Amino acid sequence: MTLHQALAAAFSLLVCTATFASSGKEWPVFGGNWDHQRHSQSTQITPGNVGQLDLAWEFDTGVSSSFQATPIVVNGVMFVSLPFNHVVALKADTGKLLWRYTHNRIKDRPMCCGPANRGVAVSDGKVFMGTVDSRLLALDARTGQKLWDIDVTKGEQGVQEDAATLGSQLDTQGGKLEVSGASGAGINMAPMVFDGKVIVGITGVGYGLHLDSPDPDAPLGAVVGIAGNYGRRGFMAAYDVNTGAMAWKFDTVPDQGWEGEFTKATLDGVVLPRNIEEEKAKAAQYPDAWKFGGGSAWSTPAIDRDNGILYFGTGNPSPQMEGSSRPGDNLYTASLVALDVRTGKLKWFYQQVPHDMWGYDVASPPVLFTTRHEGQAVKAVGQAGKTGWFYVHNRITGELLFKSEAFVPQHNMFTLPTEQGNVIYPGVIGGSNWSPVSVDEQRRMVFIAGIHWPVKYQLHELKAKGNKPALRYSSMSPIEDGEKYGLLSAIHLDTGKLVWQHKVNAPLIGGVLSTQTGLVFSGEGSGEFFALDSITGKRVWQHNNSAGVNAPPIAYEVDEKQFLAVAVGGNKLFGFKQGQTIKAWALRVK
Known part of the structure; x- marks a missing residue:
């Protein structure tokens, strides 16, 4: 028997039931638990012994690109989606390869949003994954064999404009920047499985062009907004786990009433620079704007199983940043949305930014918890906004209970572009x-x-x-020579007050893990994987890596031994060095 056959046989013994069960100390779903709290109950690694962490194993994926996936661990097996939608199954205690699925992407279907995938779902003896070419796959969890494969957009990728044609008119700083990006449809999020249905949404539908440096290690040059009929509307949908047949579908842009109430301010009271009278006058000129409306579904939904409600965030309207060809509030874009998880019917929505012109997608996944509000315990859903506030809602009614103190500096927000350029923060990033x-x-x-x-x-x-017509467009460019940094913030769940902040040298992108023993783990683009004391915010441990740690870390146990694991693959968009490994740490054996 070969080593591969022996590992496969051992794996078959591990996967002995149709549906994986969690011991409570594994990592069976994207957010660690159904509430997406990413909080480990394991108690072996503490503030007192975290300095004894050693690298337990390392797996070379062979794919060097932006790596954003959350590993899933069930019954001692780790399942990880790689960039470009390859998948590996590893022994979670040693990192030994059990099987590998190699994805054959549809070559003539452009990737709107890069090759990164944020994870798989494991249930019913299957591994489910959404792909950058807008397919949903089911693999046999024992072997990696493909069981079914559906195209969730059925070939409809939306109205696209040739990037080269438009790009020839843009200011590329004398050819120093390259034009990329187009409307499309892909899947970045990790699916969720509930009641025999696998639930996933599409991204990339908010039309936009990027101006990028040809240097593969350079960050994004600019995001461009141009008026017109480009893109398509997004959706969240549920599919049968055994056949892939669609059970329900929710369009993130309604075909009736997407203009909304033409509100002059956000629901939490921020006045917006909108000419409502002009928008209303132009509305009749754009009766089909909703068809191109955008509203990508970026984040894996959280599910309240007791009340049967699913929560997810939607992206910017299309065209991005340019509102003249889409009068109105552009429902339900830039919103936190609650659906009946069994039917897909709308329960409520909260639009953080009506008629968004700043790229303020609701991108970070929602999280469920209990807060105390006006002396009462309230079941809540929270979401960390690109705006820099943490929004806390009554998860049944959608009422905004409070928004937190700002967890990043804020300046010139909700101002319009000028020819000289307005400096704002936070912006599209x-x-x-x-x-x-x-x-x-x-x-x-x-x-x-x-x-x-x-x-x-x-x-x-x-x-x-010459033969180029006049063109009006806006751009949002990260300021490279200005001050930029990351802040890992602790915010009180009942008051929204900042408890502490830990500053790092580069913007933080990837995710956070907390533990029952009082530790908080995250990673930096420079390669540090670090731990903070959750009470004080002081750094108590770090491990340096050769590529950026820009994926969410997890914690799990195998045979009563606790591990920490994270993908070390960097992030092209932010200019963080890319890599191709999955690493796990455990306490040093004495």
Whole structure:
């Protein structure tokens, strides 16, 4: 018997039931538990012994690219989706390869949002994954064999504009920048499985172009907004775990009433620079704007199983940053949305930014917990916004209970672009981007990975020249020579007050893990994987890696031994060095 056959046989013994059961000390779903709290109950690793952590194993994936996945661990097996949608199954205590699935991507379908995937779901003896080419797959959890494969957009990728055609008119700083990006449809989020259905949503539908440096290690140059009929509307949908047949679908942009009430301010009272009368007058000119409306579903949904409610965030409207061709509030974009998990029917929504023109997607996954409000315990859902506030809602009614103190600096927010360029922060980068938070209900804190990176919001008016017509567009460019950094913040779950902040040298993107023993783990783009004391916010441990740690860490146990694991693969968008490994740490054996 070969080593591979022996491992496969051992794996078959591990996977002996149709549905995986969790011991409470594994990592069976994207957020660690159904509430997405990313809080480990394991107690072996403490503030007192965290300095004794050693690298337990390392697995070379062979794929060097932006790596964002959360590993899933059930019954001693780790399942990880790699960039470009390959999947590996590893022994969680040693990192030994059990099987590998190699994804054959549809080549003529462009990746709108890069090759990164945020994880798989494991249930019913299957591994489920959404792909960058808008497919949903089911693999046999024992062997990695593909069981079914559906195209969730059925070939409809939305209206696209050739990037090269439009890009030839943009200001590329004398050819120093390259034009990329287009409308499309893909899946970045890790699915969730509930009641025999696998639930997932599509991304990339909010049309936009990027201006990028040709240097593979350089960060994003600019995000561009151009008016027009580009893109498509997003959706969240549920599919049968055995056949892939669609059970329900919720469109993130309604075909009736997407204009909303033409509100002059956000629901929490921030006045917006909108000309409501002009928008209403133009509305009849754009009756089909909803068809191109955007609203990507970026974040894995959290599910309240007791009340049967699913929560997720939606992306910016399309076209991004340019509102002239989409009058109105552009429902339900830039919103936290609650659905009936069994039917997909809308329960409520809270639009953080009506008629968004700043790229303030609701990108970080929602988290469920109990808060105390006006002396009463209230079941709540929270979400860390790109705006820099943590929003806390009554999870049944959607009422905003409070928003936190700002967890990143704020300046010139909700201002329009000018020809000279307005410096604003947070901008299109965030705030909190897609990074998931962690919640420690016992200590009454939520831990948020935050970004301070000022951007220049500029209006461009290009005159007609030769055969090129006049063009008006806006751009939002990260300011490279300005101050930028990351903040890991602890915020009180009942008051929204900042408890402490830990500053790091570069913007934080990846995610947070907390533990019952009082530790908070996260990673930096420079390669540090670190631990803080959850009470004080002081750094108590770190391990340096050769690539950026820009994925969410997890904790789990195998044979009563606790491990920490994270993907070490960097992030192209932020200019963090890319790599290709999965690493796990455990306490040093004495």
